[in-house]
Amino acid sequence: MASNLESNPESPAERWAEGQLDLGIALRNEGLRTQGVKGTKLFAEAETTFLRALEIFTRDKFPERWAETQFNLGTLFREQGLRTNGAHGTKLLAQAVTAYLSALEVFTREEIPQTWALTLSHLGTTFREQGVRTLGSGGMELLVQAVTACRNALEADMRGEFPEQWAMLQYNLGVACQEQGFRTEGANGTELLVQAGIAYRNASEIFTRERFPEYCAILQNNLGIVLQEQARRTGNAMGTELLAQAVVAFRNASQAFGREQCPLQWAMAHQHLGGAFQELNGEQGKLGGNKSGG
Secondary structure (H helix, E strand, C coil): CHHHHHHCCCCHHHHHHHHHHHHHHHHHHHHHCCCHHHHHHHHHHHHHHHHHHHHHCCCCCCHHHHHHHHHHHHHHHHHHHHHCCHHHHHHHHHHHHHHHHHHHCCCCCCCCHHHHHHHHHHHHHHHHHHHHHCCHHHHHHHHHHHHHHHHHHCCCCCCCCCHHHHHHHHHHHHHHHHHHHHHCCHHHHHHHHHHHHHHHHHHHCCCCCCCCHHHHHHHHHHHHHHHHHHHHHHCHHHHHHHHHHHHHHHHHHHHHHCCCCCHHHHHHHHHHHHHHHHHHHHHHHHHHHHHHHC
16 A cells, blocks of 8 residues: 555545645645734644645655645744744744754755755744844854854855845845844954845845835845944944945935835834934044044
8 A cells, every 4th residue: 555655646645635735835824914813723724734744745655745844834833933922932933943954854955956945044044033032152053053054055056047035045144144243242243244244235136126125125224234233343434434334225225115115114214324324423523533633
């Protein structure tokens, strides 16, 4: 029976499992669009259907389908974890990591580079969220793992064939470097902030204001935050130049958000812009005073 099931892709058991997988994806996607208790219920139903699919899609008999189901299960746990605070949210994120690592046992760079990179990127964003929620050295280690996973994902050369996915990988790397950089002192922290800025600029080559205004705005806002923090750590003329660049980035963000389309984001970008202007004027005043004194 086992060999017939494995060799016959049209077997009733496999068709049933495919149906469960498709149903789980549909329930998960509906849950993403639904808030509150109803959304939580949809996520629970999706988990049940994915686990049913795994009863047939075992790793030994159907490795790719098993890995695909693990990936979708990981994404489900990650999304649930992002919505859930406290110990339960932490547990869900840990379950997502386990599922993604399972999928990566089958999804390899050599055989399925795009899927391998996507899974690594999702793993990295999950590590990042765990790190943000974890204090001390444990949180730092999770952020290190997040940066590593996002960097590894970019080893798959996707820019030419899948430019938007490549840009999203760059964005995820930027956020991971930014989070780790803010927690890291000295030259290492500054270098992480520099790497975050490079990643955001890379992503901005694809996520332009004309084609992707919301993504462009988010990238420019994050770039401004990174540049502003670099300036605070640098000082002197170089710090002033970084603040000037931050002002440009925040202005670009506010223009891309649009006051009517995204009023809250627009207001936040303007708040950041005002703060950067204030810091810039202060630094320029100090430089002017130093020159006069000299």
